Amino acid sequence: MELKNCMESFVWQALDEVIAGYPDVCACERCRYDIAALALNFLQPRYVVTGRGETMGRIKALEQQSKVDVVCAITNAIIIVKATPHHTRQAD
Ligand SMILES: [Zn+2]
Helix, strand or coil: CEEEEHHHHHHHHHHHHHHHCCCCCCCCHHHHHHHHHHHHHHCCCCEEEECCCCCHHHHHHHHHHHHHHHHHHHHHHHHHHHHCCCCCCCCC
16 A cells, blocks of 8 residues: 555646646656646645546546646746756757
8 A cells, every 4th residue: 555645646647738838837757747746736635545546536536627727836836947957058
């Protein structure tokens, strides 16, 4: 058995979709992790006990309920990372 924060999966699942709407935000690995971390800090954690796939149904149900919150948190995180990227701008 293990504890899993569902929000972490939801944030990674939604990340690319939300970032696609902001073509001017850096989508390098560092910035993606920064965005994910910030978004998770905005969200209440949703821990579930996982083991042998038995909680998948519940995770799915939570997913519907939380999708709007997750997208909103990622959007806020993108705005912050865009304003203050944690690395120097890459020349292109
Ligand atoms: Zn970057």
